[in-house]
Amino acid sequence: SPEGRLYQSSRSAEKMYKIDSHLACAVAGIMSDANILINTARLHAQRYALSYQEPIPVEQLVQSLCDTKQGYTQFGGLRPFGVSFLFAGWDKNHGFQLYMSDPSGNYGGWKAAAVGANSQAAQSMLKQDYKDGMTREEAVALALKVLSKTMDSTSLTADKLELAEVFVQPGTGEVQYQVCSPDAMGKLLAKAGLTQPAPEA
Amino acid sequence: MVGKNCFAIASDRRLGVQLQTVATDFQRVFKIHGKLYIGLSGLATDAQTLYQRLAFKHKLYQLREERDMKPETFASLVSALLYEKRFGPYFCQPIIAGLGEKDQPFICTMDCIGAKELAKDFVVSGTASESLYGACESMYKPDMEPEELFETISQALLSSVDRDCLSGWGGYVLIVTPTEVQERVLKGRMD
Numbered sequence: 001s002p003e004g005r006l007y008q009s010s011r012s013a014e015k016m017y018k019i020d021s022h023l024a025c026a027v028a029g030i031m032s033d034a035n036i037l038i039n040t041a042r043l044h045a046q047r048y049a050l051s052y053q054e055p056i057p058v059e060q061l062v063q064s065l066c067d068t069k070q071g072y073t074q075f076g077g078l079r080p081f082g083v084s085f086l087f088a089g090w091d092k093n094h095g096f097q098l099y100m101s102d103p104s105g106n107y108g109g110w111k112a113a114a115v116g117a118n119s120q121a122a123q124s125m126l127k128q129d130y131k132d133g134m135t136r137e138e139a140v141a142l143a144l145k146v147l148s149k150t151m152d153s154t155s156l157t158a159d160k161l162e163l164a165e166v167f168v169q170p171g172t173g174e175v176q177y178q179v180c181s182p183d184a185m186g187k188l189l190a191k192a193g194l195t196q197p198a199p200e201a
Numbered sequence: 202m203v204g205k206n207c208f209a210i211a212s213d214r215r216l217g218v219q220l221q222t223v224a225t226d227f228q229r230v231f232k233i234h235g236k237l238y239i240g241l242s243g244l245a246t247d248a249q250t251l252y253q254r255l256a257f258k259h260k261l262y263q264l265r266e267e268r269d270m271k272p273e274t275f276a277s278l279v280s281a282l283l284y285e286k287r288f289g290p291y292f293c294q295p296i297i298a299g300l301g302e303k304d305q306p307f308i309c310t311m312d313c314i315g316a317k318e319l320a321k322d323f324v325v326s327g328t329a330s331e332s333l334y335g336a337c338e339s340m341y342k343p344d345m346e347p348e349e350l351f352e353t354i355s356q357a358l359l360s361s362v363d364r365d366c367l368s369g370w371g372g373y374v375l376i377v378t379p380t381e382v383q384e385r386v387l388k389g390r391m392d
Contacts, residue, residue: 011267018264042264046257053253 005159012179016164020045022055022175023089024166028116029103030082037081041065058089062099062107070105080104084115088166090175096166112142118150125149136167141192148194156194158185202323202341202357204350207378208306210238210298211358213327214386215370216245225370225391233259234269235382237299238375239279242327243313244292251291255279272299272307276317283315290314294326304379329365336361347376351385359389 007014017034018024019041027034044064048056065085072080080103087099100115101107112130114122125146134142140163148156163180180188202209216227230240231252239255241248258278262270270278276297283291290313301307310324311317318324322341325333336357345353355374362368372387 020260020264042261046260049260050253050257 013162013164016162016179018177019061019087019089020049020055021177022091022166023058023061023087024164024177025088026086026115026164028084028086028119033081034083034085037065037068037083037085040068055091057091057093058087058097058099059094059109061089062087062101066101066105066107068105069101069103073104086113086115090166090168114146114150118152122146122150136165140165140188144188144192144194148192156189158182158189161185161189163188202337202350202354203306203308203321203343204376205344205346206304206306207347207350207376208298208300208308209347209350209354209374209376210240210296211354211372211374212240212242213329213358213362213368213370213372215368217367222370228373230373230375231256233275233299234263236304236377236379237270237272237275237297238377239275240296240298240326241293242296243294247291247293251282251293251295254282258282272297272301275299276307276309276311280311280315280317283311283313287314296324296326298324298377300377300379327368329361329368332361332364333357347378347383351376351383355385355387359387363390 015027016024017027017038019038023045025038025041027038041061045056045061048060069081072078082103084103085099085101087101088097090096098110098113099107100110100113111132112126114126126142129142129145143163144161147161151160153160159182163185164177165180166175166177168174169176210230212229214226215222216224227245229242229248230238232238233255239252241251255278259270259275279295279297283295292313294310294313296308296310298306298308308324309317309319310326322343323337325337327333340353340357342353351374355372358372358374362372369389370391371389374385374387376383376385
């Protein structure tokens, strides 16, 4: 979620990064540490693609990044990376996958997960409300509902949130990563009944 | 070859080892992004490896900048990559063709160590390059529409490769306009 109305970024999202065409991640923690790891992840994914001429399987990328994070907890006398990630991606072996990792380098595969501020509250909400076999629209609605209940701010507007999806494009069958535009976000929030009603003029 | 708000890039389809023909469907023109293509003539393995390395670099550029590379920038990238191997080069002559800012066509070629040559009309490379220069020079006119450009480039390609024993076995032509990309396979003298 954006920092506030004075914040201006040249990128499409503040806390979401595309690592490869089939892989994306969301970040929680120290952004400067995250930038280093994202760069490493992108290079690793491309080097794999160069050697094997196919996209890197999601778990392999997550594991390599977590191996790097773990190294900083055991060797060198350097401090660990203060970043937790949520990785979302698709590969031909296991389809769509979600992984969560923390600064220790520990990672796990999840059906639904949350990182960052108020993540325990979010995680317990997800535990209650997540059901298998949800459609893309249902998943988006659930994510917005959980965020609205766990975020500290009183009202939820499009400029306070970011939404990105990794999905199969219906026409071409390709996996795509797309960040939700502010207009589309406004419509989604209205449909979910989460926006404040406009004040009477 | 450059046309009116469009460009065409073409190649033959033969892969051979001196006198033996090994493949008749060899791909020499590669896509970098929707409006940028690179043709690589010369040693086949170097053409494939060079393309894979360039795709790697362009992918990282796209991820960081969140946009496609401009053709002029890409040409500089290719030139730098080739010069890095100045004393053990890739045996390839690239042809770069793309639509740049405001969909202006851009073409250029370079030698195997990265000497860029920009042109406004056409660029050629490969074993039949001398014939190609002659054919293009006589057949080219500026500001051709896509259909006429296709005819011109096809005729220039087929007539030139017919004079070269190492080129031929059909042709592959790609016409790129701001709105669409047309691919066509040509049937010439299959020898």
